[in-house]
Amino acid sequence: MRGRWQVGNRFTLLPEGKRFLPALFTAIDEARTTLYLELYLMESGTLATRVIDALCAAAGRGVTVLVLLDGYGSMKLAHADRQRMREAGVVLRFFNPLVWHHLGKNLSRDHRKLLIVDERLAFTGGFGAVDAFVEAWYEVAVRIEGPVVADWVSLFAQLWEAPLTRGRAAPRHWPEPAPIAALAENMRGRMISGRGHRYQAIRHSLHQRIATAERRLWLCTPYFVPTFSLRRRLIRAARLGFDVRLLLPGSRHDHPGIRYAGQRFYARLLRAGVRIYEFQPTFIHAKFVLVDDWASIGSCNFDHWSLQWNLEANQEVEDKGFARDVAALFERNFAASEEIHWDQWRYRPWTQRCREWIFGTLNGWMTRLR
Incomplete structure (x- = not known):
């Protein structure tokens, strides 16, 4: 999917976990309607616990929380952590869980990293919910606001409903994303995927x-x-x-x-x-x-x-x-x-x-x- 070049956006560079992690948690805490999280890596540990706590709290105050994880990259996410999210009302699905009868199929992985808040704010980069991102890895993210966010919503929705995506919950009906008003910063950008x-x-x-x-x-x-x-x-x-x-x-x-x-x-x-x-x-x-x-x-x-x-x-x-x-x-x-x-x-x-x-x-x- 190749989004259209659009103006009227605001992009904020967030280098290092000490900048983008607080921004991510603040955005989750301030969500009012929807939270969409898509990650390749999520492993049980200190950071994953903080993420799960924030997601469960959002679901508890009535926010629709959808979490899409890669079937391989989330293998070290404990059953107890998965169950805690489900019990709190978080809808959890997995892309392409590993199968042993068709090994070649396992090569396709969802390597995207994406958080969308209220369909008006998005973050992307190389981050994951793994303790190494806090302790030992240098990472960069970008905060996205403006009309281009609608393309990120569409990208998430397509994979959520894709044939290789599995989970206890059935795919949801996705209305066409509402247009987002242009911002004064007027920065030009587009979402692009492979x-x-x-x-x-x-x-x-x-x-x-x-x-x-x-x-x-x-x-x-x-x-x-x-x-x-x-x-x-x-x-x-x-x-x-x-x-x-x-x-x-x-x-x-x-x-x-x-x-x-x-x-x-x-x-x-x-x-x-x-x-x-x-x-x-x-x-x-x-x-x-x-x-x-x-x-x-x-x-x-x-x-x-x-x-x-x-x-x-x-x-x-x-x-x-x-x-x-x-x-x-x-x-x-x-x-x-x-x-x-x-x-x-x-x-x-x-x-x-x-x-x-x-x-x-x-x-x-x-x-x-x-």
Whole structure:
């Protein structure tokens, strides 16, 4: 689904959990009519308990609370936590629960992260209800207000009623979202989503922006295993003299093998003039892109897995003020990173080269699964 570009919106960048988590909880506490929550990861723990408490309290005061979780990403959510939500009146459904008689079907996952409040306010980013997002991971979210929120409501409704979505409650009737009045900030944006290899609108949008870039292309992703077409575009942009930079995780990584698989592309990128920064303080799980004054923030990792199998969704914003905020965030994170230089990388040890080959080969096999 590719939403229309719309004006009259307000987008607020919320870097780090210390900013977006309080904003999320405040929005839930202030909900009056509806709450829609869609997450990939939700695991029992301190953060999940806080989320469940807030959702149950909202349901208790008469708010319609719908929670859509991925069937795999929520496997560590305890039965007691699920039951507590249901007993409080929260309607709980799961996308594509695992089945053992059709293993290929299990590859399709709902990787979106979305909270919609009263069908007037939305949040998206890379967050989840997992304690690591508070304790050890760097994340970014965006607060969304204005006409574009209606497209996020439609996106949630489509998946809630989709054939692969299961739960004790039947799908509900969804009226057409009511139009939302334009705001004075008048920021331009659109919702954009992808559904694996069948519909790669997010990927195509990024490629189009790279092709029309005039000065800079900065990309942050936690799982850098880019497609050949994306690598080719990054290299071409760097050779044309544009400021091309990648903000990637350092040694603090939840899946080190993915990091090694992506590092096998460093050599060619560095030789072409792409600047690569590895974030040092924590594991950077954020996914955001800046091309000139266009930004994209959401769930998509721009790797093979996200582009071939996952359901993803991003908020695109075209606004100079918002672009300045995103650029400032990039600059702060570049300063907290180690830049990888070609003169250094070319002499990396053979053990590093072996890891790149092994995990790169494994990743190549995985990308051929459909």
